[in-house]
Amino acid sequence: MTDIPLTPRPGGGVPQPITLRGGPGRGDAPDTFWRQIGGRPTFERLVRRFYEGVRTDDVLWPMYPENDLEGAIQRLTGFLEQYWGGPTAYSDERGHPRLRMRHMPFTVTPEARDRWLLHMRAAVDDLELSPLHDATLWDYLERAAHAMVNAPGA
Numbered sequence: 001m002t003d004i005p006l007t008p009r010p011g012g013g014v015p016q017p018i019t020l021r022g023g024p025g026r027g028d029a030p031d032t033f034w035r036q037i038g039g040r041p042t043f044e045r046l047v048r049r050f051y052e053g054v055r056t057d058d059v060l061w062p063m064y065p066e067n068d069l070e071g072a073i074q075r076l077t078g079f080l081e082q083y084w085g086g087p088t089a090y091s092d093e094r095g096h097p098r099l100r101m102r103h104m105p106f107t108v109t110p111e112a113r114d115r116w117l118l119h120m121r122a123a124v125d126d127l128e129l130s131p132l133h134d135a136t137l138w139d140y141l142e143r144a145a146h147a148m149v150n151a152p153g154a
């Protein structure tokens with residue numbers, strides 16, 4: 001699978017061609033989006049809140065590993081942290097993200113995408129970010145979710 005061309009604008013700067021595979025900046029950089037919105041605690045809050053919604057969802061929840069919710073939380077948190085310039089623990093443990101490929105075992109329909117986004121929207125709302133940070137994060141999540149659909153007609 002080739003990189004999915006997504007063009008979010010972290011920090012509102014000049015548009016840069018980036019992909020689902022790695023994000024702008026790194027954890028030791030002085031001013032990353034990861035740091036601006038509060039680092040690890042913010043990302044973990046986001047993902048825990050997201051999974052609270054997923055657990056109530058009768059389309060999404062059956063897709064997730066029932067005995068490894070904590071693992072799923074850590075994987076998504078780690079990926080998002082890395083994408084936004086935080087620590088690279090995700091790739092240290094899991095290798096290259098290759099997210100579209102990793103989602104192939106799951107039937108990601110437009111309905112599943114919309115539900116994923118619904119729970120993620122509620123989780124982002126909970127963070128009460130500045131409008132620019134909110135828009136930057138949301139733009140990426142929406143584009144990424146659309147790119148993850150692998151069963152468009154289902």
Ligand code: HEM
Nearest residue numbers: 063064072075076079094102106108112113116144145148
């Ligand atoms: C569009 C709807 C989506 C559905 C239905 C979906 C579903 C899933 C499921 C069932 C898993 C397995 C849980 C686990 O064991 O970790 C998973 C993993 C994961 N998802 Fe999604 N996902 C969606 C979108 C996204 C998006 C937009 C992102 C990134 C922004 C994402 C990032 C991840 C990551 C990082 C993992 C762990 C991959 C690994 O290392 O194995 N997903 N997803």
